[in-house]
Amino acid sequence: MTTPTAESALATSDAVLDREETISRDELEALQLSRLQHTVAYAYDRVPLYKRKFDESGVHPTDLRELSDLGKFPFTTKEDLRLEYPFGMFAVPQNEVARIHASSGTTGRATVVGYTKQDLADWAKLVARSLRASGVRPGMKVHNAYGYGLFTGGMGAHAGAEALGCTVIPISGGQTERQIQLIQDFEPDAILATPTYLLTIADAMIKQGIDPASTSLKYAVLGAEPWTEEMRHELEVTMNLKACDIYGLSEVMGPGVAGEAVETQDGSHIWEDHFRPEIIDPFNPAVGVESVLGDGQHGELVFTSLTKQALPIIRYRTKDLTRLLPGTARPAHRRMGRITGRSDDMIILRGVNLFPSQIEEIALRIPELSPHFQLELTRPEGQRMDQLTVKIERRDAVSVESSATAAKVLQQQIKIHVGSSCAVDVVEPGSLERSNGKLRRIYDMRPKG
CATH class of the missing domain: 3.30.300.30 (ANL, C-terminal domain)
Structure with missing residues (x-):
């Protein structure tokens, strides 16, 4: 079985990066502060929940003078979004909302998220950036096995692949026999799926007498659930491809909040020109600058959006447990360590x-x-x-x-x-x-x- 490592390295050498991927850390933080100040004021003025929470906490948008001041502001939780169901978190009139997505609501009332046309363009750009980092290139055929519908994964990944200039095969999730048939017939270069579903496809191929390592697939961009380095090794060896992580969640945007570089495979770089990440102690989440943990320390990932129009999100508690690390393939943008779990799955x-x-x-x-x-x-x-x-x-x-x-x-x-x-x-x-x-x-x- 041949290894795709050399091919992957060649694939990354011809990538044309966004300007924001190449700026210095100082430039990036200056951009973050400007966008953060705008977003906090925008949310306070347009979303009643934020005005109420800020006022109750005794904090005002004008108190945000430097990036560390973000720690003074209250957290947003999934419960906040559920209480504002369906559209109470929207910061724009209904006629400016171009698309609505929602969670399944299996553990309670669904969380609803909205996007303006500009939000959708930004989302597609960041998914395209993530896919490109993971080795996908314009002109490649991309087999999209994320679910379509109210779940953000399918349509988010689809739009990003199209924005990158790929040919998208929108198979969605399930119908494993048909997935295998189309992989054989259409010969895609890349597959987008959850890691456990890609494992299901590989197992089904073996049962049909098909060698999973013999397909046309060279890259897998996998997300929507935590997975380990051991799982990566299992999939790469079984299917003879390079597997990279893509991270996102509906309340923050969807897939494409962060993406892993194929040349390093050392964790997903967070696209910090659009999101400000923090790490907090999930079991002692006191509001205050001192409650934010330093880079390298394990805790719960918190996100603030910097450019979203329809649904700005301030200090959203993701419940994902990880740590922030210095950037490598994209030096200005910090990386996420592997998600070790969720505080609510513990x-x-x-x-x-x-x-x-x-x-x-x-x-x-x-x-x-x-x-x-x-x-x-x-x-x-x-x-x-x-x-x-x-x-x-x-x-x-x-x-x-x-x-x-x-x-x-x-x-x-x-x-x-x-x-x-x-x-x-x-x-x-x-x-x-x-x-x-x-x-x-x-x-x-x-x-x-």
Whole structure:
């Protein structure tokens, strides 16, 4: 199997970067301050929630004299957006809103986001920038397997690929057999999907007798869920391509808030000409400059938009846990470390904090075990302690006896590296639910109430 590394390096050498990707850090921060001052005043004047929250916190847009002053302003949460459902967060009249997206609302009232024509143009530009950083070039065919509809992923990725000058294949999520047929027939250069869905496609190819490494795909731009370096290695080796991360969330914009460079693959650069990131302690989020953690420290990612018109967002708590690092491929723009989890996906098991990504990282180091796993939380009758069971598939060529040994290894490694005991149940290949988009990892089966 040939490696695409050299080809990837060549692909990045002919990229024409946006001017904002090449400016100095000082220039970028000056631009940020100017845009931030405008955005904070704009939100205060046009969105009643922001006026109310700022006034209650005793802070005014004129108090923002330098970038660090942003820490004086109150946070915005998903609950704020739900309380203002449907259009209370919009800063422009309805006739200026060119498009509306919304979350699924599976855990409560949906969060609704809007875009002006300029917002859509900016969004497409940033997705194009992210795709280009990840190795995609004008003229390439792009297979878009993100879901279309109210979810921002499909249409956001589609518009960005078109803005880059690509030929877009808008397959959306699901219909895995058809996905495989079109990959074979249309011979795309790149695929856009969640990492677990790309894994589902690869597994389905193998079951059909197709070598996933034999397709035309050279690049995968993957996002919408946390994934590990071990998952990247699994996908790159299985499919003979380069896999890069793309980050975003609906409330901030959608995909394209940050993108990973194919030549370094060391975390997504945040496009700081359009967003100001901060890291805070998620479990002690006091408002104040002193509550903002320094670069390199782990915490919850917070975003303030700098250019959005329809829905400016001030200090939005993403619940994503990561850290900020110096830029590399784009030196002025800081990078995000890998998302280690979400504060609302964290399992507290006998006083120990645990995330699904930790299990994935450990499991994929054990050759007998596959990347397909679920976490089941139960509380046995008559007991006060919760029980975690890791249900994970063995690989096809692995015997039941070998998988039993692997289960013991996984159990020991989780105890060593996470600090909590759990049960491990190795199941038959193909027996666990497959991703058709975002994959559900945690199944909470504890008694309610």
